[in-house]
């Protein structure tokens with residue numbers, strides 16, 4: 001039995017030969033990536049979805065209008081829930097459900113896009129027991145469709161400036177929800193425009209003329225039967241986007257719309273019938289749904305990059321172009337060092353992002369169960385970690401996916417490659433759930449507080465313990481026996497620590513000169529976000545290290561270690577300027593890193609297809625002609641192109657309408 005379990009009869013011979021070179025068992029690697037239980041469940045559910053034709057795309061989404069896309073994905077999501085008990089083992093397991101949705105529906109969105117990702121998590125974390133009974137149960141039972149309406153046309157990042165009002169009317173025991181200006185219209189919420197009938201709405205709580213800041217309220221927006229907007233509510237779709245166009249991101253306005261007082265989510269903050277307000281145990285506890293999404297995004301973005309890497313690497317083993325040795329025939333493009341250098345670091349990033357995603361989810365679950373008991377100590381650490389990871393991971397993912405697209409040459413630009421859509425969805429992640437730069441500055445705030453603690457000899461939290469350690473002056477890279485990578489990881493730590501302390505000192509100096517804290521912050525904002533990035537990249541490298549150390553199987557550990565070492569070299573070179581600034585690294589050490597990276601590209605090359613096969617993305621999930629598991633790319637590209645709506649007739653009406661009259665007139669003029 002070959003170690004690569006993706007080999008099947010009828011596959012492209014080139015791919016089979018590549019797969020036979022695997023040095024590890026791909027199913028065991030899948031277990032390392034997903035966890036053994038989830039890896040097995042993914043395999044089984046993909047087989048079941050293959051058999052259930054009602055879950056299959058009726059045609060390629062690239063050839064559909066937006067309305068067709070919305071309708072197609074509404075059809076599939078309904079079928080998916082109708083068959084869910086036959087397909088997944090535990091429908092309450094988000095991870096399993098996400099993979100089902102990824103196989104059957106894809107990533108372009110669907111009517112329940114925000115329902116499961118934010119609406120339900122907001123209810124779980126912020127509704128009290130009675131409210132959970134009233135809304136959470138029906139939401140889980142699909143009796144209603146919800147969204148999360150926070151962002152406004154004029155305000156997204158700065159939540160303190162949200163304008164939507166929720167004014168308490170003691171006489172009727174109600175809140176009056178109102179949109180005072182056009183900029184206060186809710187704008188962007190997923191599935192709001194046409195699909196949802198309920199929304200968790202962020203609005204300023206006003207009692208007796210006093211504002212208590214924004215809180216979350218449950219608002220029914222459409223009639224349950226007719227689906228018409230309720231009186232006092234204006235709702236619609238905001239129009240086409242870069243990608244994610246099967247989602248009806250929407251706008252929403254309220255004209256003095258009344259809801260019962262008990263529609264404010266009251267697990268933590270409360271308002272009683274006399275208008276007495278009770279503060280939550282932590283000022284930012286109402287932000288929990290955002291933290292939830294940030295925490296799931298890390299692993300999912302890793303999956304997006306993993307998908308793009310799979311497509312590009314498989315295609316690079318089918319595509320031949322040019323010769324390395326004259327007369328010996330065209331080579332597979334993956335044999336070019338430049339192609340390997342373009343793709344393998346992206347593959348390594350996909351792996352580490354998935355590992356980091358798992359670690360972050362574990363911390364999120366811990367904080368959630370603490371919060372249930374009113375304990376919020378770890379909330380700040382989780383906020384800092386997810387803010388940094390969300391920003392760095394989305395940024396590197398889209399940069400990496402763009403490399404994957406370009407590595408596929410012209411065919412990468414075609415929607416047949418599948419990369420444009422996943423790129424478009426992934427790049428949205430740089431903006432939604434907190435614009436990246438803003439979130440990096442949130443982490444920077446935490447890091448600056450950590451420096452203050454360090455100066456008192458204390459650590460603010462486990463994630464910043466390393467700030468207490470002394471700085472080495474010189475790196476040991478290339479000065480220790482070959483194959484030891486401890487000094488590489490130490491270099492990440494050094495670079496991060498140095499930048500963090502440097503910018504903290506600069507802030508102090510500016511303030512010592514009389515500058516206000518806020519202005520000093522502005523003067524150093526670029527350096528602060530750099531500190532946040534370097535801290536996060538160190539976290540990622542350390543996470544990769546922890547993962548490799550934890551693997552028991554020798555062959556898996558060896559293959560993962562190759563990727564890890566490549567990651568260390570590639571990322572260090574990407575930020576080498578920081579290590580050169582203080583002569584921590586010398587020129588010969590930089591050369592050493594480069595040479596070792598080139599060596600690792602060659603080491604990884606025979607395992608390349610097996611490393612992407614180990615993600616075990618089904619063809620249905622990848623939705624890519626270039627990334628097909630069987631490698632039969634060209635005949636299927638031709639088949640795909642023939643499906644283009646432009647090929648429905650040899651001559652389209654615009655020819656007779658515009659081009660023919662113009663050419664006839666031109667011919668007549670030339671005959672005169």
Ligand SMILES: CCCCCCCCCCCCCCCCCCCCCCCC(=O)SCCNC(=O)CCNC(=O)[C@H](O)C(C)(C)COP(=O)(O)OP(=O)(O)OC[C@H]1O[C@@H](n2cnc3c(N)ncnc32)[C@H](O)[C@@H]1OP(=O)(O)O
Pocket residue numbers: 077094095097098101112113114116117118148150151156157158159160190284287288290291293296297300379380383425431432433434435438442445446
């Ligand atoms: C049918 C299928 C079924 C499938 C089921 C499967 C489910 C699982 C699937 C998951 C899939 C996920 C990905 C899929 C792909 C695509 C899907 C697309 C979905 C898109 C959803 C997007 C939704 C949104 O975008 S919602 C809107 C998000 N908006 C934001 O993020 C706004 C950003 N702004 C902020 O967060 C704040 O304004 C902020 C933090 C910038 C500033 O806040 P504020 O002004 O209040 O505070 P500060 O003064 O700056 O800070 C004060 C203090 O508070 C601390 N703090 C801030 N935030 C937090 C926090 N969250 N927690 C803890 N502490 C916080 C801050 O650090 C300061 O602390 P100090 O100590 O004072 O320094």
Ligand SMILES: Cc1cc2nc3c(=O)[nH]c(=O)nc-3n(C[C@H](O)[C@H](O)[C@H](O)COP(=O)(O)OP(=O)(O)OC[C@H]3O[C@@H](n4cnc5c(N)ncnc54)[C@H](O)[C@@H]3O)c2cc1C
Pocket residue numbers: 114148149150151154155156157158187188189190244249428431432433434435436437438441
């Ligand atoms: C695909 C998608 C889905 C979405 N889904 C939802 C949803 O379901 N529900 C919902 O409520 N919202 C949703 N959003 C909205 C999203 O959360 C916001 O767009 C996001 O939080 C960014 O806010 P903004 O658009 O106001 O950007 P802005 O804040 O206007 O950002 C513009 C620029 O200003 C900079 N900037 C802003 N503030 C600062 C600062 N303090 N310091 C330095 N620079 C700053 C940013 O870095 C950025 O470069 C979605 C958005 C997208 C793209």
